[in-house]
Amino acid sequence: MTMETKDPLHIPAGRGIAAELIAVLVAVIGEAPHIMTIRDARALPSGPFESSHRSLQSGLREWVEQQTGHPIGYMEQLYTFADRDRGHEGKSAISISYLGLTREESRADARDSEWRDWYDYFPWEDHRKGTPELFEAVVAPRLKQWADESTSKAARADRWQRAAITFGLDEFAWNEELVLQRYELLYEAGLVTEAERGQKPVLPGRAMLADHRRILATGIARLRAKIKYRPVVFELMPPAFSLLQLQRSVEALAGRLLHKQNFRRLIEQQELVEETGLSSFETGGRPAKLFRFRQAVLAERAAAGTKLPLLRP
Numbered sequence: 001m002t003m004e005t006k007d008p009l010h011i012p013a014g015r016g017i018a019a020e021l022i023a024v025l026v027a028v029i030g031e032a033p034h035i036m037t038i039r040d041a042r043a044l045p046s047g048p049f050e051s052s053h054r055s056l057q058s059g060l061r062e063w064v065e066q067q068t069g070h071p072i073g074y075m076e077q078l079y080t081f082a083d084r085d086r087g088h089e090g091k092s093a094i095s096i097s098y099l100g101l102t103r104e105e106s107r108a109d110a111r112d113s114e115w116r117d118w119y120d121y122f123p124w125e126d127h128r129k130g131t132p133e134l135f136e137a138v139v140a141p142r143l144k145q146w147a148d149e150s151t152s153k154a155a156r157a158d159r160w161q162r163a164a165i166t167f168g169l170d171e172f173a174w175n176e177e178l179v180l181q182r183y184e185l186l187y188e189a190g191l192v193t194e195a196e197r198g199q200k201p202v203l204p205g206r207a208m209l210a211d212h213r214r215i216l217a218t219g220i221a222r223l224r225a226k227i228k229y230r231p232v233v234f235e236l237m238p239p240a241f242s243l244l245q246l247q248r249s250v251e252a253l254a255g256r257l258l259h260k261q262n263f264r265r266l267i268e269q270q271e272l273v274e275e276t277g278l279s280s281f282e283t284g285g286r287p288a289k290l291f292r293f294r295q296a297v298l299a300e301r302a303a304a305g306t307k308l309p310l311l312r313p
Helices: 056-068 133-148 153-167 179-188 212-226 232-236 243-254 260-270 296-304
Strands: 017-029 032-037 046-048 074-081 092-101 114-117 273-280 288-293
Touching (some): 017 056, 017 243, 032 212, 032 243, 046 056, 074 212, 133 153, 153 179, 179 212, 212 243, 243 260, 243 288
Parallel strands (some): 017 092
Antiparallel strands (some): 017 032, 032 114, 273 288
């Protein structure tokens, strides 16, 4: 199911523009969503776009394989970051980020790269066991304190309403897709390390270099939205898998639990999988049937122009 989007941006060499290519490379490992990292898990794989690269995507693939020894399967462009404070030595700088999906693969030439659970960086995003203790004990009080620091009643109300909507507080429901908005609000409030305010303690969560955690948040949000209407989750699954493995993988990405019967009914109705004739005995109980993704789905859906809703708790 490997698919690539065409490069929407072509950058001429020698025009005073420096382009950095950054990859959010995702795999599901042990029912947990992981990202490929470098530099002691503080950065995403990245490198400059060079004149020798045939395209932005080919350049990114070269950098990822060179830095991590790991190939990229599915890839799509995420976002182009071109803030004014980027660049140096008289050159403007842009960062072009991509989302890549793959399966875990250990390589001897991986150098300093490693897979890390993305909830190490965003511990408030994992709601599979309900609202995290960190959320109620730390996140909400800190956001309330930040809102109360405003000088006017209207500003205080505005800040708290934004926090409530974004973090699902008061009467608002948690929306798993607002990963980037939550990180940017915490940055604005000075509650993440990257904000470098120094006036107040920051929230738990591993920091990253430059704006790589912001880019990671963008990738998580995109994937959480995409698994609801495109079968990209199968890029992360082994060739044969049980329906429970599939459900656990979707839950890991979404950070929320799914209703087992409803999920299986949806998979069957969409005819996304087919039996392999094999079974797994790893659970220690009854053998579980193994399935594979039905590749014909792609052609059928493309022809019909329909979407593939995969998730809605």
